[in-house]
Amino acid sequence: MKEIEVCPSTLAQGFDTYSPAARKVLFDGKMVSPHLAEPSPSTDSPEAKEAIKKISRISLSGVQPKFAVVLDQNNQLRYARNEERGTYILKPRPNAYHILNKEYCAANEHLTMQIAAQAYGIETAANGLCFFANDEAAYLTRRFDVHTDGxxxxxxxxxxxxxxxxxxxxxxxxxxxxxxxxxxxxxxxxxxxxxxxxxxxxxxxxxxxxxxxxxxxxxxxxxxxxxxxxxxxxxxxxxxxxxxxxxxxxxxxxxxxxxxxxxxxxxxxxxxxxxxxxxxxxxxxxxxxxxxxxxxxxxxxxxxxxxxxxxxxxxxxxxxxxxxxxxxxxxx
Structure with a gap:
């Protein structure tokens, strides 16, 4: 399991999970683990293939796959299924051959969004990192265009x-x-x-x-x-x-x-x-x-x-x- 020493959202030191400040903007204060039970799409395992058959892919724009994600009743992040409306977007690592350092794309986007918000006061979509069982990082962002009624x-x-x-x-x-x-x-x-x-x-x-x-x-x-x-x-x-x-x-x-x-x-x-x-x-x-x-x-x-x-x-x-x-x- 990925060892965490800073908040995987705000990058505040001394946290092995999402900090209270991060939970407030990402999950309305709910206790949510940054460790995903879902398989990473990049593993190409039978479990991953089976899971992806049932989920909603938002798009495959360019080289970055995006998946709809929901927070279930047990406060677990999982892929949205069937006609569920995803309230989060998950970006696993891209697989395109021409992308350098692809295993760090999620960490890069997360860092850049945090610098924009914290260092320069730019309003950004709430975001963080989460981790598959193989320790692969994925970028997670809360959709700002979705509300309770639509x-x-x-x-x-x-x-x-x-x-x-x-x-x-x-x-x-x-x-x-x-x-x-x-x-x-x-x-x-x-x-x-x-x-x-x-x-x-x-x-x-x-x-x-x-x-x-x-x-x-x-x-x-x-x-x-x-x-x-x-x-x-x-x-x-x-x-x-x-x-x-x-x-x-x-x-x-x-x-x-x-x-x-x-x-x-x-x-x-x-x-x-x-x-x-x-x-x-x-x-x-x-x-x-x-x-x-x-x-x-x-x-x-x-x-x-x-x-x-x-x-x-x-x-x-x-x-x-x-x-x-x-x-x-x-x-x-």
Whole structure:
């Protein structure tokens, strides 16, 4: 059984299971074990094959399998079956041959989400790690679009812009828009647009310094939980440089601006680009400066979270060095 010395959600020290703070946001305070009785899909065992026949696979987008999960009456996490509505999403390790360090994908996403929430104050989907019997880690996140009586209305930015595979091509979520276009969707559909545009600006800055180059159109959403649309909590945040041979700067081909950006190497992106981006999406100059300064500074809590994470020692070092390099670029 996987030995745990920090909370597998908040990464707080001195816990061998989920901390009270983690249980509150993930499980409404219920005592839930991070150890899963269900078999890992990656084992390809007869037990795993039999279990997967009965469960609901949410999607197989790209290389990341996602499974619907519920918390049963015994406070055990298990795969959702038949027509059950999953209240959690489980991401086991991917099996694609071209993904590096695939056994640490879950730990990476979990760490990145925690850094976003704790170190930078970004609203994120509640999340944590859980572990199969073979000690393999899986990423667990609570669905923010599901409530007791059903689902909240949620639209990702690809849908808001009207892009699908049929009219936008196989790479429709990457090649048809810029982050400036995304901000326009917020201004078009959100009454409290100034608040959410600022949140979006922070999220783009975070994705840049954390090397998340998979922040495509479907990884941003508007959600209606109280009679009006707001920017949804952040989700699917990960340092992709740990898993890809050739990572990018921005997920969207056009980058920050509607007309696109000429990007040859990372040295061509810096503070002035984000200053111009903030200006274009309607933020005051003093706010732009304050936010860029904050993301450009070394964040001691981020470093602590990296060191307490479930990454290997080598990947912790790689994560920190890549993140530290990128945040310093905001000073250029």
């Amino acid at each position: 689902k909240y209305q949620q639209e990702d930015f690809a849908a808001l812009m009207g892009y699908t595979k049929s009219n936008g091509g196989s790479d429709y979520k990457y090649c048809n828009a810029s982050y400036e276009d995304c901000a326009e969707m917020i201004r078009r559909y959100v009454k409290a647009a100034p608040i959410d545009v600022l949140s979006f600006f922070r999220l783009i800055l975070f994705n840049f310094i954390i090397l998340n180059d998979d922040a495509h159109l479907k990884n941003f959403s508007l959600i209606d939980r109280g009679g009006e649309y707001r920017l949804s909590p952040a989700y699917d945040l990960i340092n992709t440089s740990l898993h890809l041979v050739q990572s990018r700067i921005f997920a969207l081909d056009k980058g920050l601006f509607k007309e696109g950006m000429k990007l040859v190497d990372t040295h061509q992106v810096g503070r002035t680009d984000f200053e111009e981006f903030g200006k274009r999406i309607g933020l005051p100059q003093r706010v732009i400066k304050k936010e860029i300064d904050r993301f450009a500074q070394e964040n001691s809590l981020a470093k602590e979270l990296i060191n307490r994470s479930f990454l290997s020692d080598a990947l912790k070092k790689q994560y920190w060095l890549s993140y530290d390099y990128r945040r310093k670029m905001l000073n250029l």
